[in-house]
Amino acid sequence: MSGFHAAITRKFPFSSPLSDSNAIPMCDLVHELCQPLSEIDAIACYFEMTLRPEMEHLRKLALRLQELVEESDVILSRAARSGEPLPRAGAQT
Numbered sequence: 654m655s656g657f658h659a660a661i662t663r664k665f666p667f668s669s670p671l672s673d674s675n676a677i678p679m680c681d682l683v684h685e686l687c688q689p690l691s692e693i694d695a696i697a698c699y700f701e702m703t704l705r706p707e708m709e710h711l712r713k714l715a716l717r718l719q720e721l722v723e724e725s726d727v728i729l730s731r732a733a734r735s736g737e738p739l740p741r742a743g744a745q746t
Contacts, residue, residue, distance in 0.1 A: 683733040687726070694722040 701715040 679735065680733050683729045686729055690722050690725055690729075694719055697722070 697715045697718040701712055701719070704712045704715070
């Protein structure tokens with residue numbers, strides 16, 4: 654079992670009445686992952702707007718970070734639309 658999978662299983666010890674009792678609702682997982690991503694995006698946007706002109710390298714890094722957050726958002730949106738629950742650790746599939 655991966656550390657990520659174990660952490661998510663601890664975070665979501667319940668089962669959804671709409672899904673398999675051995676599964677984590679994907680929409681809940683996506684919601685929990687989107688929260689810190691939105692904070693990262695806001696910080697990167699702030700840095701991009703407030704950095705001095707001579708800090709162009711840092712501005713480019715902030716823009717790249719925003720692009721990565723956008724890519725992550727697309728991936729998470731697709732996962733949420735799939736509707737497939739994430740199997741719990743130790744559950745037989």
